[in-house]
Amino acid sequence: MNDLTQRQPRHLHEECGVLGLYAPTRGELAPLAYYGLYALQHRGQESAGIVLNDDGCFNAWCDVGLVNEVFPRERLEAMGQGTIAVGHVRYATTGSDRKRNVQPIVINHFKGRMAMAHNGNLTNSFRLRQALEERGSIFHTTTDSEVIAYTIVQARLTAPSIEAAVSAAMDKLEGAYSLVISSPTKLIAARDPYGFRPLCMGRRADGMVVFASESCALDAVGAVFERDLLPGEIVSVSHRGMVCDTSHCGQRPKKLCVFELIYFARPDSVIDGASVSLARQRAGAFLAQEHPVEADVVIGVPDSGLDAALGYAKASGIPYAMGFTKNKYIGRTFISPTQSMRETGVNLKLNPIRAEVEGKRVVLIDDSIVRGTTCRRTIQLLRQAGAREIHMRVSAPPFVAPCFYGTDIDSADKLIANHHTTEEIADIIGVDSLGYLSLEHVVQLTGPENTGFCTACFGGGYPTEIPGPGEKDRFEQPIGRNKSDGE
Amino acid sequence: MNDLTQRQPRHLHEECGVLGLYAPTRGELAPLAYYGLYALQHRGQESAGIVLNDDGCFNAWCDVGLVNEVFPRERLEAMGQGTIAVGHVRYATTGSDRKRNVQPIVINHFKGRMAMAHNGNLTNSFRLRQALEERGSIFHTTTDSEVIAYTIVQARLTAPSIEAAVSAAMDKLEGAYSLVISSPTKLIAARDPYGFRPLCMGRRADGMVVFASESCALDAVGAVFERDLLPGEIVSVSHRGMVCDTSHCGQRPKKLCVFELIYFARPDSVIDGASVSLARQRAGAFLAQEHPVEADVVIGVPDSGLDAALGYAKASGIPYAMGFTKNKYIGRTFISPTQSMRETGVNLKLNPIRAEVEGKRVVLIDDSIVRGTTCRRTIQLLRQAGAREIHMRVSAPPFVAPCFYGTDIDSADKLIANHHTTEEIADIIGVDSLGYLSLEHVVQLTGPENTGFCTACFGGGYPTEIPGPGEKDRFEQPIGRNKSDGE
Amino acid sequence: MNDLTQRQPRHLHEECGVLGLYAPTRGELAPLAYYGLYALQHRGQESAGIVLNDDGCFNAWCDVGLVNEVFPRERLEAMGQGTIAVGHVRYATTGSDRKRNVQPIVINHFKGRMAMAHNGNLTNSFRLRQALEERGSIFHTTTDSEVIAYTIVQARLTAPSIEAAVSAAMDKLEGAYSLVISSPTKLIAARDPYGFRPLCMGRRADGMVVFASESCALDAVGAVFERDLLPGEIVSVSHRGMVCDTSHCGQRPKKLCVFELIYFARPDSVIDGASVSLARQRAGAFLAQEHPVEADVVIGVPDSGLDAALGYAKASGIPYAMGFTKNKYIGRTFISPTQSMRETGVNLKLNPIRAEVEGKRVVLIDDSIVRGTTCRRTIQLLRQAGAREIHMRVSAPPFVAPCFYGTDIDSADKLIANHHTTEEIADIIGVDSLGYLSLEHVVQLTGPENTGFCTACFGGGYPTEIPGPGEKDRFEQPIGRNKSDGE
Amino acid sequence: MNDLTQRQPRHLHEECGVLGLYAPTRGELAPLAYYGLYALQHRGQESAGIVLNDDGCFNAWCDVGLVNEVFPRERLEAMGQGTIAVGHVRYATTGSDRKRNVQPIVINHFKGRMAMAHNGNLTNSFRLRQALEERGSIFHTTTDSEVIAYTIVQARLTAPSIEAAVSAAMDKLEGAYSLVISSPTKLIAARDPYGFRPLCMGRRADGMVVFASESCALDAVGAVFERDLLPGEIVSVSHRGMVCDTSHCGQRPKKLCVFELIYFARPDSVIDGASVSLARQRAGAFLAQEHPVEADVVIGVPDSGLDAALGYAKASGIPYAMGFTKNKYIGRTFISPTQSMRETGVNLKLNPIRAEVEGKRVVLIDDSIVRGTTCRRTIQLLRQAGAREIHMRVSAPPFVAPCFYGTDIDSADKLIANHHTTEEIADIIGVDSLGYLSLEHVVQLTGPENTGFCTACFGGGYPTEIPGPGEKDRFEQPIGRNKSDGE
DSSP states (O other): GGGSOOOOOOOOOOEEEEEEEEEEEEEEEEHHHHHHHHGGGGGSSSEEEEEETTTTEEEEEESSHHHHOOOHHHHHHOOOEEEEEEEEEEEEOOSSSTTOOSSEEEEETTTEEEEEEEOOOBBSHHHHHHHTTTTTTTTTTHHHHHHHHHHHHHHHHHHHSSSHHHHHHHHTOOBBEEEEEEOOOOEEEEOOOOTOSSSSSETTTTTEEEEESSSSHHHTTTTTEEEEEOOOEEEEEETTTTEEETTTTSSSSOOOEHHHHHHIITTTTEEEEEEEEHHHHHHHHHHHHHSSSOOOOEOOTTTTHHHHHHHHHHHOOOOOOOOOOTTTTOOOOOOOOHHHHHTTOOOEEEEEEEHHTTOEEEEEESSSSSSSHHHHHHHHHHHHTSSSSSEEEEEEEEOOSOSSSSSSOGGGGOOGGTTOHHHHHHEEEESEEEEEHHHHHTTTTTTSSSOEEEOOTTTTSSOOOOOOOOHHHHSSSSTTTOOOOOO | OGGGGGEEEEEEEEEEEEEEHHHHHEEEEHHHHHHHOOOOTGGGOEEEEEEETTTEEEEEEEESSOOHOOOHHHHHTEEEEEEEEEEEOOOOOOOOTTTTTOSSSEEEEETTTEEEEEEOOOOOOHHHHHHTTTTTOOOOOSOOHHHHHHHHHHHTOOSSSSHHHHHHHHTTTOOOOOEEEEEEOEEEEEOOOOOOOOOOOOOOSSSSSSEEESHHHHHHHHHHHEEETTTOEEEEETTTEEEEEEETSSSOOOEHHHHIIISSSSOOOOTTTTEEEHHHHHHHHHHHHHSOOOSEEOOOOOTHHHHHHHHHHHOOOOBBOOOOOOOOTTTTTOOOOOHHHHHHOOOOEEEEEEHHHTTEEEEEEESSSSSSSSHHHHHHHHHHOOSSEEEEEEESSSOOOOOOBBBOOOOGOOGGGGTTOOHHHHHHHTOSSSEEEEEHTTTTSSSSSSSOOEEGTTTTSOOOOOOOHHHHHHSSOOOTTTTOOOO | GGGGOOOOOOOOOOOOEEEEEEEEEOOOOOOHHHHHHHHHGGGOSSSSEEEEEETTEEEEEEEESOOOHHHHHHHHHTOEEEEEEEEEOOOOOOOOTTTTTTTSSEEEETEEEEEEESSSBBBHHHHHHHHTTTTOOOOOOSOOOHHHHHHHHHHHHTTTSSSHHHHHTTTTBBBBOEEEEESSSSHHHHHHTOOOOOOOEEETTOOOEEEEESSSHHBBTTTTTEEOOTTTTTEETTTTTEEOOOTTTTTTTOEEEEEIIIIOOOOOEEEEEEEEEHHHHHHHHHHHHOOOOOOOOEEEEETTTTTHHHHHHHOOOOOOOOOOEEEETTOOOOOOOOHHHHHHHHHOOOOHHHHHHTEEEEEEEEEEEEHHHHHHHHHHHHOOOOOTTEEEEESSSSOOOOOOBBBBBOOOGGGGGGGGOHHHHHHHHHEEEEOOOOHHHHHHSSSOOOOOOEEEETOOOOOOOOOOHHHHHHHHSSSTTTTTOOO | OOOGOOOOOOOOBOOOOEEEEEEOOOOOOOOHHHHHHHTTTGGGSSSEEEEEEEEEEEEEEEEEEEEEHHHHHHHHHHHHOOEEEEEEEEEOOSSSTTTTOOOOOEEEEEEEEEEEEEEEBSSSSSHHHHHHHHTTTBBSSSSSHHHHHHHHHHHTTTTTSSHHHHHHTTTTTTOOOEEEEEEOOOEEEETTTOSSSSOOEEEEETSSSEEESSSSHHHTTTTEEEOOTTOOOOEEEETTEEEOOOTTTSSSSSOEEEHHIIIIIIIIITTTTTEEHHHHHHHHHHHOOOSSSOOOOEOTTTTTTHHHHHHHHHHOOOOBBBOEEETTTTTTTTOOOOHHHTTTBBBEEEEEEEHHHOEEEEEEEEESSSSHHHHHHHHHHHHHHHHEEEEESSOOOOOOOOOOBOOOOOOOGGGGGGGGGGHHHHHHHTTTTTEOOOHHHHTTTTSSSOOOOOOGGGGGGGGGGGOOOOHHHHSSSSTTTOOOOOO
């Protein structure tokens, strides 16, 4: 019934987290997969799934819900043993297709079964799908993940192995994808040639190989981080060992989503060699440099603004403080106050600590302003708690363009920065001054040199062709509506 | 968590029930579909699903569970409005694929969406599937329903309409199928040329057309029964009216599953013109004629043996009595007594009414003996309640062969009648005499003339080719196990 | 969430079922208690509870819900071992006190703990309670069960043993009560001197003593029925053996609730020596004698009208038939059709079997008519199924007076028989003729001699003083409303 | 089923949080009470309850579970309207009495109903209870809350009003109690004369009066904090206005539990005039002064060690960092890794941020060491993440004595500080140095002057008589075990 409960508005979503485990000997992998997905939960709270491969027999369980909801103890115990596990967490969508689009997807084809977990978004999914449909193919979902699977299986008709099929399929796929795939006997991980989404690998002392979207999942399962997959790399593990295919590497410029560092990833993760926590502190330091202000205290909006606030405080010399207490019990079944309640002051999620802000000039750090509504409310709370001045600093440039690579930024017409100048926004949200991180600095979050970031949503340009308007609609609107059935 | 609860052993399953609603004007069809499925619940307790078609937009909800579990009030309300609804209930399977195989299936193809509910089993599913796979097609389920959908979509590539595609597909499909299909604009029902599974239609006063596996679902939704679909008939309804395609009718001999009358269907249903209740009473009367005995009372095993017991009583002149009270609260979460408890007399499901059987010679009627274990237990209870003699009469011939047309009779090696003579069985289950209905009479349940029944499971011969052993395994065992991946 | 689901209207309720187990050696009694309560489930679907006494340590679990809902496997397993178990099922009430009033109640007093399960209703509860309250006593519930417990504990202050305290308390208690009580070391059963409610005892082969409201619960746990408790009897079991106190026996005339035989009890139970099933058949035979009619078929309203229908058929010579199929999947979460749906014919619970009633003169037997609404609906269905004439026969006299002894007959002003003659009722519900069982015959259900029945609800007079109007209100309305707090 | 799930070990519990709302006009108070309890959720995760008083009619709902589990939307909506609400959250206990001990308790007495929520523990509960039992009183729970209610009702026999009864009862009650009570017409709050537990009041713009354990709950419901109740004060609100009774004030020295400031309370609360967040930072500063060390970074154990870490960092000049990421999705249904998994490095709750600690000398701040096991594990993680030196500082003195005033510190024999010197503990948990806050400084957390704290658990002496060993056992062990029943 959770899915019927009113949810908190959230305007920024990561699409997914992926996980793969390959054990040299048969064992109970499901609990480990469970812990790995728990560590990736922040990348998707909509659905969770694990497929356990026991010598070609695929035991799958996926459902809408958080990891702990989808996998109660009995379910986990019922998954049994295996040598390969593929896991997935998925972000929140709405509507009737939620149950249908859970992952990992498991399909049957002429060579047996295949399980696949996917993070990212294709940009040529529409065209690939159309070509398949015109040959009479049927699709069960509206996801581009199914298109990827279909493309791999088609390639497998002529490719000598599943890895070769993945490689051949990558010649056709365009856009963002980090994949973890299980064939009956192999575990395969692949990252698109731009490297939009992170994907790393590690190893446990018992020889188990682990692939995961973020290194925090390696820590969670007791694996030691080895390295990130290269953009374009395919790694295959089987009882014969590990094979790395780098034939697609270097074909494209590296374009890691910079918002992974700013917001999506967990602070304890290390992505493409950079500590997420340090990158955020660096963003704060850049902000102090770009938008200095005289103030008494620096506070961050929990949880994602805290690192940048600390960075700003250290760089500016203004004292750092914890300005808010966050109610940690608010979950998905929380019943939000009505608007009329809110107007009488009912407030639960964040509560300012009056002793830290009363009578003070406050620098407030957050990672983004999407529509501005949440932000305005937070600032009102600070004012009620007695803040004398509020200077907001945002640890990213303004959002101005939609993302086609697997994140779900609010639609362009709702982005406040598309309609208003920075001064106007300051006025709307009610701050004394407002400063965003510059596009110039955002690409230096991991060091003075730009190691390759996608900044499309900040107006930095799309690295690939993007879908035409009709193609985009195809995925968002119900298929079949207004279509003649030809008779 | 229901799915983890220990279930009662059941050795005889109907595969499914299907339902279709076409309303001339848009409205809330989901509650009606809910009531229709409730009336078909006895045909499948494993999963339930409704797809609501609102002008080409398909709103689907399917899940494992009983109708009332899958559709709490909020879910039903959330389904909204539409003009076409397709519903399905599915029988109990086990294992990890349960969630994946729920119906109706909804697929996307080049002409839009299609929803389909299926009752029955193909016999050439393996070969159709193999041919599709060899062209690189992928399958999400292990059901032959997906094979049917794929075959229809392939036919649609050249067929001028969806009905024409169904008709063309029927040239390829072999076996048992009653289908209800929704295209973006039409509701289509089809019954295989043998008519293995029932399918009927009716109409509500408000003009709504209803298709259902059994007439009791028409009664439930307030529709008046019009007629059964002919074996081989395709009926299509749209805003242009109703079209009937009888081009496949008469191609095959009619072969209605006789066990629909004996056990599966509800007593208040009318199938191919015959009252199920009367057919069962007729079975009892035949038993009285074939296996007369001197006795004091005739009792039936609730619920399915009651009609035949009444028929036996009337034909023999021996008084009818209700010999058992059935605990009506025992559902799927009931925790069965352990074997050691049973041995101390713990017994819940059926309790004999001592006053009716003590000191008496009892004729006991049931519809079948599968393994004999449940039966033996029931007879022990009667003995403990003081029955002096027990003469068992079974309102069907002995099971000796597996069914390939959509019912799940226990595997041949577990069928008691495959290993033992009637005398031996009488001895094993502990009765004073035992008599089965003859093959000769079973085909006369609806009248003196055999109107066409499949009696394959009673040794009456298969009307169609049946799958080879390897083909059968393909569906029952996990795909992919022991398959080389070719590299 | 079950408790928020709309329920079927039900206008006749048994209050409760009680159960007690005493094992000579420590063991897992909870599963046995679970099976016993399952067999008593028809006596109360509102809440269920088991208290396990393990050498003075009381492990209790009670909650609203059916037995299987309150006791999932884990809960049952968590109850551990013991030598005494007390169980209870409770009928459906409404409102916020449902959770508070679950039983068995467990209380602490100066001699340790006591658990008690109660079936029935006191008539002097108000006065006993008032006297206790005036001494500053507090009550946690609004049940008379708590008053009984308090009265026993007060008696224990001077009584030499718990049995003696029960006996002393019985001098003060007036009305209906069948009790099962556990002290730290003993299991005690007691039945009020009128014997309003049934209570019987049995024994398992392993020496376990079992008390239960009905004998069907003895069958369920593998105990052999020994005898009913005498009205007024107290039986105590401990490691020293069994002691029977009959000092209150014979003080009052026996007044078994006759509606136990007609409706409440299960047909397979034997109450005070009489088979419930036979008593109902006898009611049918009396009806045939009192209200004969020319007809083609006799049918009963399932489930409680079936026995009487069989009795009528046998006595009249008119053939018996099963006229309805009842949907056995309709449970407490079923979403009832709206009135407007009903008017379009949507109908689920009962469906007539057209082949049995079409064109026929039907005798329809039910056990009661409360408000007449359900009845009228059933008769409409029969008419729609083609019944030519409908002659209704009711296997009890008309309800005309409220019950104060533990059943919940609808309030007097809603009882149709209070406002209308039999002819008018026939007209309202739409039957061709209507006949009730006479008050004269209802007391002969177990044989030609009246062995002592309460027929107060049929106008047969109250055996005891009944509560005054203010006293009755006290229990039904929220306590405290409109009360001044004295300052 | 949540209650069967394995829980995280927690060794320090607050007993409860209480809440009271009095609205001048009738309205929907349940949602406001829900938000207030949400803000107090950290004070008790075991059970939650709300009693709504609608003109003397008490609508109560209490159950085990978190606030959002106990109150789904439908439940909250079903509570209706009223003018007074009493709420409660309760800490985690174990065993079969969990359901029975939920609060607020609602009792009936000669003056009507009374609802009461209680935080704290009496020290003379055993004797009060015994005296009541010896007069034949019965108790439904093992809580001292029921003893308080009984004592008030007894006092009401002679007191002219409910407030007077509370006042008279306070002459008998000894120990810790913050109470919120609803009579049919009044809302009453009372704090024991020592002021062990906090209790404050505020007012909403619409005139509603709010009592709460902590000021954060006032913020949550939109009320402005007015003041803390004085130790010994009774405040009563009714339609006649507010009356404050200070007759018990000053009878005893003030003894606020200092652990409220150190750990229990939320950082944004203000208790008896002191900001909890500032008090914790002050504790950190005292630690820096008492136990200075050369180091590179100061980190706190989330969440309760963070404030003190910041205080230490500021006082010492050593940089502050966020050293851990806490997985915020770990709730009560989380399945803990087994010990063998832990040994292979599986770790979920806290993950060190390597970039902040690798190669560094770390000062680690936590609020307490109970058994030392969790602590040792955390330190291992830091070592694995590369910390060069670890200097642990604890923002409280060592636990050495049990608490009898409403907190649940682990039993004395399991407290590591009871068996080991500080040096030994440092060795056991694996740190390079260890320092506790001194008893001298802990009483200066809110300023240089000791405003009155209970430090009994740190060896500071008990302000009251404490229960004898037998009396303590009485509450902890099952009542009735080993008790003779006197016959």
